[in-house]
Amino acid sequence: MTRINSYLKENFINFLLLVGTVLFTLLLIEVGHSIYKLIRSSKSYFRIDQTTQERYLIPGMVREKKFIKNGPKITIRINSLGWRDREISLEKKEDTFRIVALGDSITFGWGVELHETYVKQLETILKKQNSYKNYEVINISIEDLGLQEELKLLKQFGLDFQPDLVLLGFYLNDARPIGGFPNESKPTWFHRRYTLRKIVNLTPLTKSMAKKALIKLGIMTPNASSRFRWIDTFTTREWVTNQDKMKLLIKSADLDWGVAWKSQSWTAINQYIQEMQEVTQSADCSLAVICFPVSVQVESDFTFLDKPQQHLSEICSSKSIPFLNLLPSFRHWNTTVEEPLFFDLCHPTPLAHQKTAQVISKFLDTERLLLTPR
Known part of the structure; x- marks a missing residue:
């Protein structure tokens, strides 16, 4: 009995040592990963307010980031005012027409250099077309924003630039509230x-x-539910020709871009755009809305896919807000160019940014939005 007890005691001690070793190893891995995350966060060009969950760019930060696997490193340079743009004075020079571009990662320029964004390419086009007038297109966009945050940015910072025009770059997940949906x-x-x-x-x-x-x-x-649970369905690409699979994909994305097919989301969108119009009118500047499509809308043409753009068009029309739907243009380019238009589900390539800037330039001219600066 003594030998059995001694054997059990010895093995129990060995078991405890094994468990302790495993736990200690896991602790080391966890600490190492925490240090790695800390180093990564110190290199980030934005911060998230832990109380409000709002995002802000860090003034003066310069970072190189590889957005696309096997792609080039992109330079992200944040100016002293906290925007991804060149250094800009808040004071507007005489005879300068200022456009403030407001949006999320698309307008921010996810995956492309600053000069490749449609914002900066639009500025270049306007300057070439109108050499007698100075045009400035200022980018105050931040990745992963919705209309609620964009409205706050416009109120807090955008109007300080004394814009003549606010150009809202709308994307289909813009109804997403700060910090995400309640069931997210x-x-x-x-x-x-x-x-x-x-x-x-x-x-x-x-x-x-x-x-x-x-x-x-x-x-x-x-x-x-996970915000990105649609990814597995998206990668199968069965939705391109199968209407039921497309509807399933949209349903699985209801916490992200798929929310644009839910009627209740348009109540919030209407409210934010109404308030944005009131803010711009009080500042004596114009508002125009540009709607970017999701890639599945471009690659397929089921009639129900156009519903979000139809909703937004009706909202803007009811408020006499100039509206540009980019979906027809993207569908046309998809059949006429060999280069890809998207890096992923939504982010345009440099080619798509270039073509978008050209279309917006014509739109602004047609809508007579480039008149005398205030």
Whole structure:
């Protein structure tokens, strides 16, 4: 009996040592990953207010970032005022027509150099066409913004530039509120633990067990869904010719760009655009809306795909706001050019930025939005 007890005691100690070693190793991995994240965040060109979840660019920050796998490094340079643009004075010179471009990652220039963005290319076009007048197109866009945040930026900073025109670059997920939708899964202490996530994601069974445990412990909301759960359906590309698959894809994206097919989202969009118009009118400047498509709308032509643009057109028309729908142009380019128009689901390539700037230039001229500066 003594020998058995001694054997059990020895093996129990070995077991504890093994468990301790594993836990210590996991702790080292977690600490190492935390240090890595800290180093990465110190190189970021934007910050997120942890209280409000609002995003801001960091003035004076210069970073190189590879947006596309195997793609070139892109220089992100934030000026002293906190925008991805050249150094600009708030004071507007005489005979200068100023356009403030407001939007999300598309207008910000995700994946392209500053001079390749449609904002800067539009500025170049306007200067060449009107050498007798000075045109400035100022970019005050930030990645992953919605209309709610864009309206705040316009009020807090945009009007300081004394714009003659505010050009809103609208994208289909712009109804998304600050911090995400109520039923959108949010990062918790568990999701921030690198080692725990790696362990539970080993198999579908461990993922399912972990989810049930987190819900039971109150860490995760039962009906919470991932914002990007549409990616798997998107990569199959069955939606290109299959209408049912397309509808399934849109439904799976209802916490992102698919929200544009939900009628209730247009109540919020209408409200924000109404308020944006009131803000610009009080500042004695014009407002125009440019709507960027999602790539699935460009690659397919099912009639229901145009509904978001139709909704936005009706809203702008009811308020006499000039509106440019880029979907027809993108569909035309998709059949006439060999180069890709998108890096991914939504971000335009340099070619698409160039063509977009040309279309916007004609639109501004047709709508007579480039008259005498105020």
